Amino acid sequence: MARTKIKDILRSEEHGYPVTVKGWVRSFRNNQFIALNDGSSLNNLQIVIDLNTNEEIVKNITNGASLSINGTVVTSQGKGQKVEVKADTVEILGTCDGEKFPLQLKNRPSLEYLREIAHLRFRTNTFGAVFRVRHSLAFAIHQFFNDRGFVYLHTPIVTASDAEGAGEMFRVTTLPFDNPPRNEDGSINFTEDFFGRATNLTVSGQLEGELGATAFGEVYTFGPTFRAENSNTARHLAEFWMIEPEVAFNDLNDNADLAEEFIRYVIKYALEHNREDLEFLAQRLIDEEKQKPQNERSEMGLIEKLEFVINNKFERVTYTEAIDILLNSPAYKKKKFQYDVSWGIDMQSEHERYLVEKHFKKPVVVTDYPKDIKAFYMRQNDDGKTVAAMDILAPGIGEIVGGSQREERLDKLEQRMNEMHIPTEEMYWYLDTRRFGTVPHAGFGLGFERLVLFVTGMTNIRDVIPFPRTPKNAEF
Amino acid sequence: MARTKIKDILRSEEHGYPVTVKGWVRSFRNNQFIALNDGSSLNNLQIVIDLNTNEEIVKNITNGASLSINGTVVTSQGKGQKVEVKADTVEILGTCDGEKFPLQLKNRPSLEYLREIAHLRFRTNTFGAVFRVRHSLAFAIHQFFNDRGFVYLHTPIVTASDAEGAGEMFRVTTLPFDNPPRNEDGSINFTEDFFGRATNLTVSGQLEGELGATAFGEVYTFGPTFRAENSNTARHLAEFWMIEPEVAFNDLNDNADLAEEFIRYVIKYALEHNREDLEFLAQRLIDEEKQKPQNERSEMGLIEKLEFVINNKFERVTYTEAIDILLNSPAYKKKKFQYDVSWGIDMQSEHERYLVEKHFKKPVVVTDYPKDIKAFYMRQNDDGKTVAAMDILAPGIGEIVGGSQREERLDKLEQRMNEMHIPTEEMYWYLDTRRFGTVPHAGFGLGFERLVLFVTGMTNIRDVIPFPRTPKNAEF
Numbered sequence: 001m002a003r004t005k006i007k008d009i010l011r012s013e014e015h016g017y018p019v020t021v022k023g024w025v026r027s028f029r030n031n032q033f034i035a036l037n038d039g040s041s042l043n044n045l046q047i048v049i050d051l052n053t054n055e056e057i058v059k060n061i062t063n064g065a066s067l068s069i070n071g072t073v074v075t076s077q078g079k080g081q082k083v084e085v086k087a088d089t090v091e092i093l094g095t096c097d098g099e100k101f102p103l104q105l106k107n108r109p110s111l112e113y114l115r116e117i118a119h120l121r122f123r124t125n126t127f128g129a130v131f132r133v134r135h136s137l138a139f140a141i142h143q144f145f146n147d148r149g150f151v152y153l154h155t156p157i158v159t160a161s162d163a164e165g166a167g168e169m170f171r172v173t174t175l176p177f178d179n180p181p182r183n184e185d186g187s188i189n190f191t192e193d194f195f196g197r198a199t200n201l202t203v204s205g206q207l208e209g210e211l212g213a214t215a216f217g218e219v220y221t222f223g224p225t226f227r228a229e230n231s232n233t234a235r236h237l238a239e240f241w242m243i244e245p246e247v248a249f250n251d252l253n254d255n256a257d258l259a260e261e262f263i264r265y266v267i268k269y270a271l272e273h274n275r276e277d278l279e280f281l282a283q284r285l286i287d288e289e290k291q292k293p294q295n296e297r298s299e300m301g302l303i304e305k306l307e308f309v310i311n312n313k314f315e316r317v318t319y320t321e322a323i324d325i326l327l328n329s330p331a332y333k334k335k336k337f338q339y340d341v342s343w344g345i346d347m348q349s350e351h352e353r354y355l356v357e358k359h360f361k362k363p364v365v366v367t368d369y370p371k372d373i374k375a376f377y378m379r380q381n382d383d384g385k386t387v388a389a390m391d392i393l394a395p396g397i398g399e400i401v402g403g404s405q406r407e408e409r410l411d412k413l414e415q416r417m418n419e420m421h422i423p424t425e426e427m428y429w430y431l432d433t434r435r436f437g438t439v440p441h442a443g444f445g446l447g448f449e450r451l452v453l454f455v456t457g458m459t460n461i462r463d464v465i466p467f468p469r470t471p472k473n474a475e476f
Numbered sequence: 477m478a479r480t481k482i483k484d485i486l487r488s489e490e491h492g493y494p495v496t497v498k499g500w501v502r503s504f505r506n507n508q509f510i511a512l513n514d515g516s517s518l519n520n521l522q523i524v525i526d527l528n529t530n531e532e533i534v535k536n537i538t539n540g541a542s543l544s545i546n547g548t549v550v551t552s553q554g555k556g557q558k559v560e561v562k563a564d565t566v567e568i569l570g571t572c573d574g575e576k577f578p579l580q581l582k583n584r585p586s587l588e589y590l591r592e593i594a595h596l597r598f599r600t601n602t603f604g605a606v607f608r609v610r611h612s613l614a615f616a617i618h619q620f621f622n623d624r625g626f627v628y629l630h631t632p633i634v635t636a637s638d639a640e641g642a643g644e645m646f647r648v649t650t651l652p653f654d655n656p657p658r659n660e661d662g663s664i665n666f667t668e669d670f671f672g673r674a675t676n677l678t679v680s681g682q683l684e685g686e687l688g689a690t691a692f693g694e695v696y697t698f699g700p701t702f703r704a705e706n707s708n709t710a711r712h713l714a715e716f717w718m719i720e721p722e723v724a725f726n727d728l729n730d731n732a733d734l735a736e737e738f739i740r741y742v743i744k745y746a747l748e749h750n751r752e753d754l755e756f757l758a759q760r761l762i763d764e765e766k767q768k769p770q771n772e773r774s775e776m777g778l779i780e781k782l783e784f785v786i787n788n789k790f791e792r793v794t795y796t797e798a799i800d801i802l803l804n805s806p807a808y809k810k811k812k813f814q815y816d817v818s819w820g821i822d823m824q825s826e827h828e829r830y831l832v833e834k835h836f837k838k839p840v841v842v843t844d845y846p847k848d849i850k851a852f853y854m855r856q857n858d859d860g861k862t863v864a865a866m867d868i869l870a871p872g873i874g875e876i877v878g879g880s881q882r883e884e885r886l887d888k889l890e891q892r893m894n895e896m897h898i899p900t901e902e903m904y905w906y907l908d909t910r911r912f913g914t915v916p917h918a919g920f921g922l923g924f925e926r927l928v929l930f931v932t933g934m935t936n937i938r939d940v941i942p943f944p945r946t947p948k949n950a951e952f
Contacts, residue, residue: 003725005625005693022725023693024913038724039692040625066913068725094884094914101912119905120912122691131692135627142618149481149516151611156943157633157700158646158677158715160950170634170670172646172677174704177656177664188653194646194704194714196948201634201648208943208952215598216515216607217481217499223700224633228650228670238670239634248514249479249498249544408570429595429952436577436596437500437542438570467632467684472672474636476684476905 001070007040015073015083021045022068022093024123028061033078036067039122042129042276046076046084057090063104064096064123111463118467119476126284129277130464133270134452140269141222141243141448144262150218150245155205157224160197161427168228169200170238201226204445207377207430209246210406213441214433220245222448230471234460235398237449239469246443252379252388252405255442256316256365259392259401263363263451264310270455271306278303278455285457298396299361302457305395314363314392317355322366325359326351346373349398356393363394376420378404380412390444397454403444410434477546483516491549491559497521498544498569500599504537509554512543515598518605518752522552522560533566539580540572540599587939594943595952602760605753606940609746610928616745617698617719617924620738626694626721631681633700636673637903644704645676646714677702680921683853683906685722686882689917690909696721698924706947710936711874713925715945722919728855728864728881731918732792732841735868735877739839739927740786746931747782754779754931761933774872775837778933781871790839790868793831798842801835802827822849825874832869839870852896854880856888866920873930879920886910 001020009019023038023045032051035044047069049058061067071087078084098104102117103124114121121127145152158172174194175181181192190198205221212219221244228238245258271278282302289297300308317325326332326341331354339348347366356364368381369389378387392401407413413434417424424431452464462468467476477496485495499514499521508527511520523545525534537543547563554560574580578593579600590597597603621628634648650670651657657668666674681697688695697720704714721734747754758778765773776784793801802808802817807830815824823842832840844857845865854863868877883889889910893900900907928940938944943952 007625022915024691039627039694064913066915093916094910094912096913097911102908103912119687119908120691122688128691131627131629131688135622135629138628139618139622142615146611146615149483151515151607152614153607153611153942154700154717156715156945156950156952158702158945158950161952168650170648170650172648174644174646175653177651177653180653194706194947195945195950197950199950211595211952212598212607212942215500215596215604218515224630226634230670239632241630432578432595434570435573436570436579437540437572439498439542440569466629466688469632469634469671471670474632474634474671474673474675476632476637476687 003068005040006036006038006043006045009045009073009083009085010041010043010081012073013082015075018070018072019085020068020070021047021085023066025061025063025065025067025096027063031058034061034067036069037123037128039128042125042132042280043081046078046081047071047087047090048084049087049090053087053090057092060092060095061090062096062098064098064101066093066096067091068093111460115462115468122466125280127463129274129280130452130456130458131466132277133274133281133456134464136270136273137266137452137455138222138448140266141262143269144265145218145220145245148218150220151212151216153205153209153212153216153219153221154223155202155208155221155244157202158195158199159202160195160199161207169203170226170228172199172201203227204242205244206246206443206445209244209443210433210441211429213246213248213443214437214439217248218245232471234462235450237461237465237468237470240461240465241448242445243448244443244445246441248439248441250405250442251440252367252390252442255403255405255444256314256367256390256392259390259403259444259446260314260365262446263392263401266451267306267455268310271303271310278306281456281458288459305457306455309363312362314365315360316365316367318368319366319370319386320368322347322355322364325355329354329359331358344370344372352393352398356395356398361395363392363400366391366393371416374404376416376422377406377413379407380416388442392444394450394454397450400450400454401444401446403442405440405442408434408438408440410438479544481516482512482514482519482521485521485549485559485561486517486519486557488549488559491551494546494548495561496544496546497523497561499542501537501539501541501543501572503539507534510537510543512545513599513604515604518601518608518756519557522554522557523547523563523566524560525563525566529563529566533568536568536571537566538572538574540574540577542569542572543567544569587936591938591944598942601756603939605750605756606928606932606934607942608753609750609757609932610940612746612749613742613928613931614698614924616742617738619745620741621694621696621721624694626696627688627692629681629685629688629692629695629697630699631678631684631697631720633678634671634675635678636671636675637683645679646702646704648675648677679703680718681720682722682919682921685720685919686909686917687905689722689724689919690913690915693724694721708947710938711926713937713941713944713946716937716941717924718921719924720919720921722917724915724917726881726918727916728843728866728918731879731881731920732790732843732866732868735841735866735879735920735922736790738922739868739877742927743782743931744786747779747786754782757932757934764935781933782931785839788838790841791836792841792843794844795842795846795862796844798823798831798840801831805830805835807834820846820848828869828874832871832874837871839868839876842867842869847892850880852892852898853882853889855883856892864918868920870926870930872935873926876926876930877920877922879918881916881918884910884914884916886914
């Protein structure tokens, strides 16, 4: 008989029908009650086995063992579940030795310990919930853009472009370290490398996204991006997934509207499709924060926070207004900021957190940053000092979105590239979009793992990607 | 007024309402009729401008220029369209100089030429259609798996694992070529590299996918994979996207069922959502094949072929049966094969094409290959000679899917790894799934670009990925 998923059995009101279920033992008590989990749901299915079940089989029903059960769905006599399965046959598919099983060795394994056994942590309630939510968010992202007629564009991962200045890059090569080919002047001869030139892992698909937007109107990317920065923090990964929509004919305001609508949509989707998982994660967060002093705990519960984001417009302020708020803040006046504040600074994390968590107490869209701290491709405002950039800052996370209207005027773009020493000849393909039927356009990038952090209430980014890549770590 | 997409105007039966449309000029005739395209559809919208329109504006309505039009949707007097837009105002957003515009310079630009200007080729009918279809296939893939409860798992791109033997790999590094750190014995000291060890770009997410499947039951990956093979063919890319589902409790037969259902689903989705694009591509294929001798042309049209795949079960044969068919074929007897045929060979492209295109004339699932030509993780059959592998071969494409039931028995897996000199200690995390609650499971990989080739009828894989990466080429 085909296997029935535990999620479907638990969801149905029916009983009295035969099923085959398969999964892993989460607990076994009184030699009679098995809590079985197959990953389809946070919740386990209770299996009741006959007290006369073969002793050899009973001995092997241990935590982590895999079973196949034939039985009947019946209404449950016990508390905590509506239905359970009365087993007719129990087959051990795979045993699990409790003396060796890493998940069995510690009573309440810490997140740090589970990170070391990331290949098994999917089998815990916390990581089961986190990665089902991650899945739902990913699907919601595709659905959001597909419904609106965006074209999903796979921008290249290996790239020869190094002009974006978005961060340090990883080299991709097939050249040997021992006696690499050299030019006459002693430099490495990259024309002998696989791609005939020096290549890196992409830091962003935006520039290629613009090529798509100026043909399809609306495109988005959703793919891996890379930063070779030696940042060992709870917010940085060397390999992470990014979503980058790019829309022809949009200005900065349209861009902020799109980002808000997008963030609300995907959070709403997760609340609707992963309620049990999110309620479990909300409780986990409460338990975790019990160890913190009262004033460091979240003011809202996880679900409450997500519903707040869905139901309230984000605050919008210009960079100039934001700096004024900081200069007039009690924190500034009492010299509580570590870094100084003045117009022109690249705001530090402490400044962003003050704006979002203390002042506005909601997500904030900051626009129109000084041009000197932003990338060459951002549209220059008429004041000569700022560009049409925007960052969205979220409580507890900091920057979650970075975007801008793009400079569509060829002369202004070339001038800015020259000022910033970005080679215009090499970037002829990018400039061609401004030469041939240029259009106003705008886009943004959203770090997927930061979104997952925000929605799951997890606090370390290594806990929301299956196999994190960080300095000195590429395990699994 | 907010812009209305051309697709929505052409689709609607309504008229008499005001619109703003924006897009790029595809043609302009009689100083009055503009064919405007905004990428939302293959079809252009006809704009009728006033004969008294300002001369300066009329002069700048050239192919490739971008316009913003305010006007009224009216029923069309001309042939070829139901509605058109009578313009009230025409604004030139961006001019386009026909003397310099690459798409204007050649009358019917070849696919090869368009590959050189891949940053602009999205603006042609052919590539517009190809990449809208590619988008639809990608979305259909996510929808197929989401509907069935699969978890989308992002497996790592940078990996230290080099044990899979799936192909040559690209090194990922931040070490300098000049004076790289060395060990005492003179070898490169990779502990100084970013990840503290030697790392590469992934060739497959399967092994990590198995870690997910043995917790969530059903997972899939959809991400970029890499091969550093110096293959300059119409079927190979150095960077390509792959879909890899992995399912706990599935055997080889379930695996083939899933692959068939999956392929049918996504093709059906494209036929339903991209009919115009596919009809255009079908005509393109007919035109292309006119240059071929009659006997080399496709027997079926593109749409006909896709409908055939949807409506007919794939053929299933064992490798042993396939070899017998080849040995008994007229082609073999007349010595028309370049490579010899005997039990144990890794079938060549000519053999696969014979089976699919001449003998069965439909997609074929070949199962149970000799173990010596397949990977270590495939489940060993009882005959001691073969493994529970499967390849799906498609007409005109060759191998489109490769998969297997996985060896879930720890002792047999370890034995095979030792025979094949694969380090079991390094792969402890993979073997742990067999140590702790092992389950039968199976999965497959499908090369996304080969699927797009099959569905669009394009013949060179460089024409179905936005920016192809091939030996000596990483442009854009």
